[in-house]
Amino acid sequence: MDYGRQPIDFNQPAATTARTDSGFSRRGFVMTSLASGFAVASNPVLAQAITTDTKGLVAGEVSVKVADGKIPAYRAMPAGPGKFPVMLVVQEIFGVHEHIKDMCRRYAKMGYYAIAPEMFARQGDVSTMTDIPAILSQVVSKVPDAQVCADLDATLAHARASGHADAKRVGLVGYCWGGRTAWVYARHNGSLNAAVAYYGLLEGLKTPDLRPQDPIDFGGDIQVPVLGLYSGIDAFVKQETIARMRGLLNKGGSGSEIVVFPNVDHGFNADYRPSYDKAAATYAQKLASDWFKKHRV
Numbered sequence: 001m002d003y004g005r006q007p008i009d010f011n012q013p014a015a016t017t018a019r020t021d022s023g024f025s026r027r028g029f030v031m032t033s034l035a036s037g038f039a040v041a042s043n044p045v046l047a048q049a050i051t052t053d054t055k056g057l058v059a060g061e062v063s064v065k066v067a068d069g070k071i072p073a074y075r076a077m078p079a080g081p082g083k084f085p086v087m088l089v090v091q092e093i094f095g096v097h098e099h100i101k102d103m104c105r106r107y108a109k110m111g112y113y114a115i116a117p118e119m120f121a122r123q124g125d126v127s128t129m130t131d132i133p134a135i136l137s138q139v140v141s142k143v144p145d146a147q148v149c150a151d152l153d154a155t156l157a158h159a160r161a162s163g164h165a166d167a168k169r170v171g172l173v174g175y176c177w178g179g180r181t182a183w184v185y186a187r188h189n190g191s192l193n194a195a196v197a198y199y200g201l202l203e204g205l206k207t208p209d210l211r212p213q214d215p216i217d218f219g220g221d222i223q224v225p226v227l228g229l230y231s232g233i234d235a236f237v238k239q240e241t242i243a244r245m246r247g248l249l250n251k252g253g254s255g256s257e258i259v260v261f262p263n264v265d266h267g268f269n270a271d272y273r274p275s276y277d278k279a280a281a282t283y284a285q286k287l288a289s290d291w292f293k294k295h296r297v
Contacts, residue, residue, distance in 0.1 A: 031118055034061050034072045034101075035127030038272060039094035041135060049098075049272035052105040056080075059105055064117050066154040073117040073155060074101045076108035077164055085169035085297050086159045088152055089116040090178030090185075092270070093140050095126045099272055103173070110289065113165040117155045119148055119181075140177060144210040148181055149188040156189075169193060171297035173288060174200060175269060179228075183215035186224035186254075194295035195226045196288040199234055199266050202241050216241060219248030219256075227291040228258035229284045234266040259287060 038045045059076035074096050077084055087107045091100045096118045107114035120126055124139035152172075160167035172195040174182035179200020186195045203216040226249075230242055242258055249256040261268060261284065267275035269284060 029069055029071070029121050030123065031072060031121040031125050032070070034074060034096050034118060035125065037098050039097040039127045040130050041126070041132050042094050042097065042099075042272065045272045046274065046276070048276060048278075050102060052102050052109065054105060057105060057108050059101075059108065062115070062158070064115075064151070064155050064158045066151050071118050071121040071151060071154075072096070073115050073158075074104050075113070075115040076101075076104040077113040078108060078111060083164060083166040084111055084113040085171065086156065086165045086167060087112040087114040087292075087297070088155060088170065088172040088185075089114055090152075090172065090174035090181045091116060091119060092176040092178060092267075093126065093132070093135055095120055097127055099270060100175070103175070107173070112171075113159055113162075115155055115159060117151055119143065119151060119178075122147070142210070145184050145212070149185055152181075152185050153189070169297050171195065171292045171295075174198065176200065176267065180205065180215060183219075183222070183226060183228075186226050187218055187222050190223050192224045193297045194292055195224055196291055197226055197228045198269055198284070199229065199231050199237060201236055202245050204236075216245055216248070219245050220252040222249070222252055222254045222256060224256075225254050225291075225295055226256040227288065228256070229269075229287065230258060230260045231264050231266050231268055232260050232262035233264065236266050259284075 056079050057076050058079050062073050062075045063070045064073045089104050096116045100116050104114040104116050120139050123142045126135045126139050129135050159165035170193055172182055172185055175198045179197040182195040182197035182200055186192055203214040205211050206214045246258050261280045264277040264280045265275045267273055268277040268280045270276055
């Protein structure tokens with residue numbers, strides 16, 4: 001239960017698998033469907049965990065065609081007719097488990113076509129793993145940024161092809177590992193309307209082959225408006241790093257901003273974990289919603 005409270009060494013990954021010219025593994029897909037419930041390593045799941053119903057929604061698992069096969073994803077959208085703005089929802093280190101599915105349903109209730117692709121489908125099924133350091137070293141550390149961006153591109157194409165999505169209005173929200181991804185994908189896809197990064201690492205994950213740059217390396221180059229929602233006592237993200245990132249963003253032209261919530265920890269939005277802070281999570285959601293509306297998502 002120290003996740004989000006004590007730093008973990010991200011720089012000791014296990015050996016990577018053979019890579020293709022496109023930058024990701026050829027070893028096939030470990031996951032062809034999503035796990036149910038919460039990831040084992042996230043236990044014990046607290047009674048405070050929020051469950052959003054599917055009334056008025058179409059919600060469930062879908063399959064997204066990617067360059068080397070198919071990955072599972074969770075999609076939720078309003079049940080009525082029309083084309084809805086797209087919300088790409090990017091997972092924590094626990095994969096697309098129940099909390100991320102619930103975030104999709106929450107955004108669908110707000111009128112979005114919300115979809116969360118399983119970003120670790122090739123590298124490992126984290127849903128059954130019990131040890132967080134093992135998840136980090138055996139799975140998370142092996143996921144290339146190029147693969148992540150390609151899969152998110154494919155997910156957006158899936159939404160566009162569905163006939164239910166307005167693919168000219170696209171936002172992305174990412175949590176923890178997905179928070180770092182929000183910065184990475186915002187740089188990759190300049191047509192993204194806006195993104196929100198919940199306590200995503202700004203440095204410390206860079207490797208020459210899989211993750212050539214961290215957000216702190218390209219903050220000034222981002223053109224998509226990104227709202228960073230960070231914790232004041234986060235052992236993963238130092239306040240001086242946040243200050244440096246703010247400086248880079250201010251020099252750039254994206255209009256990105258970072259808000260720090262004092263006296264709350266990493267994972268303050270994770271309502272199923274002890275790190276949850278209801279006041280911070282509620283206000284952060286308002287800021288995120290207003291950010292997307294401001295940028296026409």
